[in-house]
Amino acid sequence: MSPLVSVVIPVYQGERIVRGAVLSALKQTHANLEVLVVDDGSTDGTLAVLAAIEDPRLHVLRQPNAGTAAARNLALARARGAYVAFLDSDDRWFPDKIESELRVLRAAPDPVAIAYSSYYAVDDRGRLAHLPPARTVTGNALEVLLDGEDFLMPSLCLFDRRIFETIGYFNPGRYHEDHEFILRASRAYPVVPTGRRLVVYRQSTSGKCRGILRDFERARDEELSVAGDVAPMLTPEQNRRLHQNARRSLYCRFLMYGFNRHAKRMLPEVDVASLPASGKGRLAWLFARSGINVLAPARETLQTGYRLFAQRTWNRVLRQAGLDLLYG
Numbered sequence: 190m191s192p193l194v195s196v197v198i199p200v201y202q203g204e205r206i207v208r209g210a211v212l213s214a215l216k217q218t219h220a221n222l223e224v225l226v227v228d229d230g231s232t233d234g235t236l237a238v239l240a241a242i243e244d245p246r247l248h249v250l251r252q253p254n255a256g257t258a259a260a261r262n263l264a265l266a267r268a269r270g271a272y273v274a275f276l277d278s279d280d281r282w283f284p285d286k287i288e289s290e291l292r293v294l295r296a297a298p299d300p301v302a303i304a305y306s307s308y309y310a311v312d313d314r315g316r317l318a319h320l321p322p323a324r325t326v327t328g329n330a331l332e333v334l335l336d337g338e339d340f341l342m343p344s345l346c347l348f349d350r351r352i353f354e355t356i357g358y359f360n361p362g363r364y365h366e367d368h369e370f371i372l373r374a375s376r377a378y379p380v381v382p383t384g385r386r387l388v389v390y391r392q393s394t395s396g397k398c399r400g401i402l403r404d405f406e407r408a409r410d411e412e413l414s415v416a417g418d419v420a421p422m423l424t425p426e427q428n429r430r431l432h433q434n435a436r437r438s439l440y441c442r443f444l445m446y447g448f449n450r451h452a453k454r455m456l457p458e459v460d461v462a463s464l465p466a467s468g469k470g471r472l473a474w475l476f477a478r479s480g481i482n483v484l485a486p487a488r489e490t491l492q493t494g495y496r497l498f499a500q501r502t503w504n505r506v507l508r509q510a511g512l513d514l515l516y517g
Contacts, residue, residue, distance in 0.1 A: 191221040194287055194347070195270030198226045199260035200278040204234035207278045208242065209514055214276055215244050216511065219287040222246050225264040230254030258359035258366040261343075265358055271350050275343035281389040282344075283510050289383045290347035297381045303330075304347040305380055306387035307340075309503075313393055315514035317503040318492045325382045330375040335430040337467070338438070341371045341380070345388050352378055363418065364401065364411040372419045372431075389514065402442060405451045412439045433460050441473045444484040452476060 196214045200207045207226070214224045227250045228235055239249050252263055261275060272294075274287060290304035297304075310319035324340040326333050334341070356373050359366045393399070401408050416435045420428045436458045443452040452473075461477045464470035472484040495503075507514070 191219065192272060192291070193270040194219060194222050194272045194274060194291070195264070195268035195350075196222055196224045196274050196276055196287075197261055197264040197268065198224065198276045198278055199229055199257045199264075200226060200231065200235055201229040201254065201257075201260075202231050202233045202235065203278040204231075204238050206516055207235055208238050209281055209512075209516070210276055210278045211239070211242055211247065213281040213283075213512065215242075215246065216284055217282065217287045218285045219291060222287070223248060223268070223270060225250060225267060227252060227260035227264050229256065229260045256361060256366075258361040258363065262358040262361065265353060268350075273348045273350055273353065274346065277344050277391075279391040279393060279516070280344040281512055281514060283387040283389075283512065286387040287347065289385060289387060293381045293383055294347065294349065297379070299379050301349045301351050301378055303341075303349070303352065303374060303378055303380045304383065305341055305345045306383045306385055308342075308345060308388040308390040309386055309506075310390050310392050311514065312492070313391070313516060315389075315391075315516045317495045317499050318392055319495065320386075323384060323386060325384050327381055328379045330380040331372065331427075334372060334375060335427055336434055338469075339368060339371070341375065342390070343367055343370070344390065348374070349378075360418070363415065365415045369415045369418050372415070373422070376419070376422055389512070391514075391516070399446060402446055402448055402451065405448075405454055408439060408443075408451070409455070412436075433463065436460075437463060437470070441469055441484065444473050444476055444482050445469075445488050447482070447485045449476075449482050452482070453480075 198210055211224060211226060224247045226239055230253045250263055252260060276282060286306060290306065294302055294304045307323040309317060310321065312318045330341060352374060356377050359370050363369050401411065412435045416431045423431065440452055440455040440459045443455060456477055461474065464474040472487055476482050
């Protein structure tokens with residue numbers, strides 16, 4: 190029989206964006222779904238938008254504003270599916286996302302695993318902004334995550350339900366709860382890729398991960414606290430690599446978004462010799478040597494290039510998939 194998949198969508202003040210997320214879940218080619226949308230104390234028209242969607246598979250839960258982690262945990266406690274997928278209210282899925290991930294899970298050598306896909310990054314208006322590498326890491330993803338960029342996010346993954354019974358839910362007291370959970374999950378269970386881009390990931394200029402960068406102390410503390418949370422599960426060498434990567438990643442993000450002063454404050458904690466291991470790191474290395482930030486303008490140039498030369502192709506991809514991003 191076709192397994193039941195529980196789709197969890199947390200939303201807060203999402204009247205302009207949540208409909209597109211819900212519809213992209215309900216239109217999956219794998220139809221045996223329950224879609225659990227958790228309204229996290231919205232005061233706008235979110236509930237009215239959800240009430241207008243007529244599908245018996247849609248279930249709307251409500252809670253006082255408590256954050257994304259608490260909203261996901263509420264839905265997980267109610268979920269009945271053998272598999273669980275998370276979708277942020279400003280992200281979208283291509284129609285065969287769940288079907289493709291179920292296929293690779295069934296073919297995986299491990300009985301309990303995490304399937305994942307790659308993504309297209311768009312801006313606030315749904316324009317193509319970036320095409321990160323389509324990752325095909327198989328098996329132990331933790332070793333890759335310890336040293337490099339995050340390539341696993343909840344919206345990209347399909348989890349066997351038994352994973353949560355072993356490692357628990359999301360940490361509601363953690364700002365970067367996604368990253369902390371993925372580190373725990375990938376340490377305990379192998380990953381298998383679809384090798385396809387099946388998710389639209391919205392990089393919002395008002396997103397919380399970008400907003401926190403304005404406060405150096407808080408950004409640093411929250412980044413390193415995630416590494417501290419998982420440190421007891423790691424070997425001393427793994428712990429060293431994770432902390433080194435946390436500092437390096439935060440330094441690069443400061444530069445990407447133009448927080449040059451924060452980057453300078455972060456620099457004494459960064460292993461500069463390890464920066465040239467990636468393209469982004471090589472540009473960040475130049476700042477360490479010259480004080481000139483070329484990473485931020487390089488990012489802007491790249492995104493402008495996508496908007497100018499790839500938008501027609503991107504529009505065609507969306508039409509063929511029947512996707513309306515509906516970002517307002």
